[in-house]
Structure formats: C-alpha cells, structure tokens
Amino acid sequence: MSFQLNINRKPRTVEASDDTPLLWVLRDVLDMKGTKYGCGVGMCGACTVLMDGRAIRSCLTPVSQATGSITTIEGLGENGKLHALQQAWIDLDVAQCGYCQGGQILSAASLLAQHPKPTDAEIETAMTGNICRCATYNRIKAAIHQAAGSQAETKG
C-alpha cells in the first residue's frame, strides 16, 4: 500500500503493508537510521519520534496511523542548527554507547514543549519510558536542565 507521510517537514510517499511499524518504514524504506530498534514492544523508548510535537513509540505505531507531522532525530535541528537539547548533549558528553540517545533527546523535546522549565520530577516522569542501558541518567537530567535553562534540585 502507498502512504503519504510528513517527515521532518517534508512530504514522503512510501510503499509498505499497513501494519508495518513506522520504525521499520523509517529505517528500511526511507533509510533513516537515527530511529532505533530496541525492544519492539514500546518498553525501551529507543524508537521514540515526535508526532505533532509529542513523543510516540514508532515501533508500536503502524504506518497507517502515522498521519501527523513526524519529527525524527535527524530532523530535530532546523536550518543546519542543532536543537538546544542536542547541543547540551554534546556539551555535557552525555552518551556512552549512544544507542538510546536519539530517543532520549526526542522524549526530552516533547517534555520541553509542554514544560519549558521542567522540575526534576517532571523530567523523571517524562523520561521514564526511555532505558539507557549504560545508565547515563544523571547526565541526561543535567542536559535537559541545561537546555531548558532550569535548575536541578539538590537532593540528599
């Protein structure tokens, strides 16, 4: 079947069966490898993309339902400029293996769209669906605060 998608502000026409998850359309049909396969059941968040600005799991989203405006990690920056989150991720050297980080950044982008100055609790709630197997969680939290210009709370 043929589907009209809007990906990173561009219209794309793809051929795929209607149950094909958006994840595999992005990776195998459109050769956009930034969206990662992690678990296939929506438990890890590696496949996170934005649909109309909200984080969704592309492994559980059939291409037939990807009717909104899709943003992948390749398209988060605009006009050749990195998104503030991407810059914070580089500045704080967040990644270890890096495999989950595209999904982490997109979940964070979805959070900042709703809570421009998130608290630690809001970060924890928004990011809890994204596993980082290397456990870079402290830096993920710090990078979100840095990009948002918000302050981490002191715990202890």
Added chain:
Amino acid sequence: MPATETFAQFDADMQALITEVETISPPAAIMGRRSFLKLAGFAGGGLVLAFNFDTRVAQAADGGDATTLNAFVRIAPDNTVTLYSKGPEIGQGIKTAFGLILAEELDADWKTVKVDQAPINPKVYGHQGAGGSTSIPRAWDQLRQAGATARAMLIAAAAKQWSVPVSECSAAASVVTHTPSGRKLSYGALAKAASTQPVPEPNKVQLKARADYKLLGKRYTGVDNLQVVTGQPLFGIDVQMPGMLYANYAKCPAVGGKVKTANLDEIKKMPGIVDAFVLDGTGTPAEVMPGVAIIAKTTWEAFKAKDALKVEWDESTASKDSLTQATAKAKQIAGQMPAPADNTGDVDAAFASAAKVVEASYDYAMVSHQQLEPQNSTAWWHDGTMEIWTPSQMADRGLALVAKMLKLPEDKVTVHQTRAGGGFGRRLANDYMCEAAAIAMKVNAPVKLQWKREDDFAHDLFRAGGYHFLKGAVDKAGKLCAIQNHLVSFTADGTRPVSGGGRSNNSFPTDMAPNVRYAVSLMPLQIPCGPWRAPTDNVQMFVAGSFLHELSVSAGCDHVKFLLDWVARPLASLPVPAGGPPPDLSRSFNPSRAAGVIKMAAEKSGWGRKLPSGRGLGIAFSCAYGGHVAEAVELSVDAKKHVTVHKITVVADIGPIINMSGAENQAQGGAIDALSTAMGLEIGVEQGRVQQANFGDYPLLRIRSAPPVEVHFIQSDFRPAGLGEPCVPPLAAALGNAIFAATGERVRTMPFKRAGYTI
C-alpha cells in the same frame, strides 16, 4: 561431537576468553625494539610505519594526498590530523581516549584532530578486541610510542629544512617551532618530508611525563557525539548496502535442539519473503546452532515470518536445565563440602581460638546482558570473499572464527567494525557474526541478520548464578583470621566451574585471610554462560564485601578500620595466579592503593556521622580489572522495603585519567548498572527455556531510580587501567551493607527484590 562435549568446548573457549581479558602481557612484550618497520610502496609514495608483532608485515590503507606516518597517524596538507582507533567503540569511550593518547604524544592540535575507526588487521594493529577493561592498558605504550615517533619524525623534517639541530626545535598544537628564531612550520606542511625521515628506534623516542601532559586528564566530549545526537548511521544495525536483504534466524528455545520439521513452504509464501531454509549449524553456541533462516525484503517482514514460523524441534540433546531445581539441590549439598581446592593455614584452629565466628549462606541469580542494540551483523559473500560489518567487541577473533567455519583463508574474510550499542561482555562472543556469514553463503546479496529483542533474551551467554556457604572468624584484635567458603557453582564439562562462575584469576583475592579453606561443588548446566561486565568479581565481591561486613559487625568493629586491616598485607605475601603470567604490579592488588581509595570513600561519604532512623551508609572495596575502587551507598528504606538511594560515592584509583569526562561517565554508569542488577534483575530457566522474553520481564533501572553518583579519582603514575568494569564489583556489597545499617536486615541474595526490596 556429542552435545555435552560441544558445550564443554564452548565453555572452555569462554573461560579462555575471560582469562585473556583479565590478564595483559607485561609492558616489555607490548613494545619490543622491532615493533616499528618501514614499509615501502604505499599509494602516497612516502613511508608507512606499521606496528609489527610477529615479523609479518602489512600495510595501512591509504589514498588521497594525505601522508600516512604510521598505521595510527595521517596528516593532510590542510593540517588535519587523522588518528586511527584500533579497537571497537562499545560505549566505553576508547575512540576518544585512543585519539587523546595519540594526540598527546604527537602534540597534535585536538581541535583539528579527526578520529577514525581502523580496519581489522591484527598484523598491523595487534590485539583489536575490547574486554576486561584492557583496551587502555594494552594500547597505552603502543599508542604513546606511535604518537611520539611520528612527532619525532616531524621535528626531524623541520630541523632538516631549517638546517638547525633537532634540539632547538619543539612541537605544540600541530606546529613545529624553531625556538631561537621563532620560525614555524605546520604538521601539514611537514608531513611529506617527515615520511622520508628515518624511523627512530623506539627506545630513543622520548615519552612525556605525566606532569607535561597538555591534553590528558582534562574533559572532552566524545569524538562521535555530533553524529550520535543527530542520528547518523554509526551502529552495526545501521549498515545499509545496495540490494541488501534482511534475515532473522530462529533457534530452538532450549539450547541444543535441532530442527525436525518446519513450515518453510508456508513461510516462503508470505509477503516480502525471499527464502527460508534450515541450517544445521556447527553445534556450538559460540558459532552457529541449528535453526531456520528467514530472508526478507525488510526487517519487519522477516520478523512477521518468524512469528508465523512453526518448527518441530528434536530436543533429545537439548537443555533440560531448571534453575529452581538447581537452587534446591545447592541447598541440599551445602553441608557436603568436597576436598578443598585451597587450604591455607589452619582454618579449624583459627575458628577454635577466634573471638567471633559467623556462618552465612549467599546466592545470586543468573543475569543477562541486554545491550540496547540487539545482535546483528551484515555479511556479503562476493568474489570469493566474505565481507562482514559487525558491532563485535572482538571482531579480530570473529574474523578467525568465520574463516575456520567457512574453511576460508583469513585473507578471504574482511571485517569492518562498527560502533556497538553496548557490549557488557556479550559481544566478546561472535555467534551473530558467524550466523550472518553462514546465512550469507546461501544468499546472493548482502544480508543483514537482525535478532529480535526476544532472541537476545533466549540466546544470551548468561552470567552464571551461584551459591556460597561461608564461615568466617575474627580474632581478638578485631581482624579477619579465617574464611571457609563452599561455592556451589555450575559446570559444562563436569570438572570446573562454568565461565564466569568460579574464583577470579587476577583480582583481589576475595577470600584473603591468613587461614582459608575454599571448596567447589559443581552442578551440570547446559545453558551457555559467559563474561558479563567484570566477570566473577561482579558476584564474588557481593558475597565477600557483604560477609566481611557481617564479620566486622559481629565483632563490634568499625567497618572502615576492618577493611583497612584486611587490605594491609605485604605485597610479597600475595598469591600469584597459577599458570598465568607474573602479576603486572600496575594491575594487581596493591595495599597502599587499596587503603587510599577506602580512606577517601569514607571521608567523602561522611563515614561515621550519625544518620536518622531508617537511613544507612554502606561501604565496600574491590580490586578488579586493574582498578582499585571503594564505593559508599547512602540510602533510606521505608516500611514497605522501598529503597531510596540518596547518593553513591565512587573513589577509584586507575592510574592517570585520560579523559575526565569519559572516566566519570564510566564510573557513574558502572555503579548504576550494578545497582540496577543487584536490585531487580534475574533470569529464570525451566525445561531449558529462558523465562524472560523482553524488558517487561527484566526491569532495568530507569531514570526515576537513578541516584546521584559522586566520583573521585586518585591519580598516579601506574599504567592506566580501563574503567568499563572496575566500578561494578563493589556496589552490591555497599548497597547491602547500607540496607543492613538502615534496617538491621542482612540481604544475602541477589537480586535484592527476592528479599522484598524495591527501588
């Protein structure tokens, strides 16, 4: 070969791998006099230096108008310096660290340095695997020498051009300066002339002292971070080739089962399916087990066909393992201690005269790796060559394995190493690479084998579980005087513990006491076991670090003082591992380094201060994989046994730090990974089948439970150790000791959720 022998052989291979990654050659063997050879006739017309390890000579790839000064260094006329990272990047940060070591001795301008992945060619680069936290210590001399040699040749070329003595020239930030006249030449301008300079003898090349480092020890962001945060294709799973097909490989859920029948005709009729066929395999989990390969036009179509695949398995030789039964049996045989493998001093006399004697039993579950990038490899059989792209931790070993399996000479197997989405020891084995190669032999196109997450659960090489029955004693002076440790472990060959299931070869002896009795009982196991981040120590130190605390508590001693007494032993009295190389003192246990990290961890965590009710502080130490590490955990426990970890303090002595940012990241990640595993992770096996299928059954720790981790390093001039592993082993004991301090309850089982604790 009968199944049991095949599994025994596989397990012996895994054990050899662990021994290999635990040990490294003494420095003299790493960099001999004839390690550099001049090579002629490369594309640029200049000189290539290769690192030669066995008199064979190979050549680095070259092209364009850049000049290759050796297999690690290329310099372009625009002054761009390209450095080659020889080992796989699996998240441990060595691509950045290797670049920094080279750039430091080369005196390159880090801002214009590019770091590329080197091809797999052990003849040029030597060992190219990443395991046992040995990447840095193995490559330390080699990379420093490579950088310094290239630098010496650049300076020599400048001196020649200016007709001045070399001693009047210096280098900094990719520029050579003639100090008296102030004349300058860039590395880019000098590279061609430098390549015609004689190669200095390695022992004539001056390496820098730590005090003179300009780059090492500061904070750097990873060299691939821009590509990571913009989603560029870096990983094995991202490989794309024209005309590429996609495969999945279905194996028996109980390891060792063979294909009896399969509905291949139905599968082949499914949309997008190109082919489906049975492979007999080689019979070892390290290579290819029997199964059904499904070849499709997309990954999704391959996965859908896998779900529709119906296989009748012949399970006559398959695993029937049950870990429930194994646990019951371990308790049964706890009291039947066999003849000791180690019987030092007089344990019975020490028990008889001790001030306090404590008995306890500990156990820990089997766990899985679950690196976030599921296993994959792309293979292409073309022109009599097997070409492979793989996220392996040991692609050099994989190359040899594929060549042996396909009966090809090794020069007919080309392996490209990609970035790996995590390793944790799982990718030391190359089964996914062998499977891809075996499948590609039957497919007339490049083919990417992609495991499902469920395949990664069903077919891991697991960290073995184990059971310890302990008796220990403290003398009247408050010191550990005797340990008796009956370990009930598993065996593949009937004679020795499975890989990762025995005592550590090369780390701080966990039973170290004046009087030791150590014995091992073995239960057969067919499920494959293998190295998991800090093999053996990650579990042995949970047991040792917790039991030591039981002893100090029973004797009324301060635990930090007890630990300091425990580690204070003369070096000469330390045991030398049997059959291994002589201990490298930069990697082996060192009492003063141990005392240093314990004291600092006590100080930084506020040891000894009064804590409110329900709050506890625990501390533990280990020396493993070259790192001396003490960790302290401060936590609260509520009435429902929910644990809130307020802070983890890590103090590590791994020699000099190369990239402070990367080092802190590894220390934090290692500690939190260990916390995640200790609290909640467990693999069950019944009727040979793994009981967990996906992350819903295997609660890896998430951001809401991740505590702050404060990291301190004690830097020294010892050879640097790696940091992927050393921060894992002490955590579980520090956690359990803190829970004891908070609640008075001792947790003697991992994961702690078995004792009702949640995080």
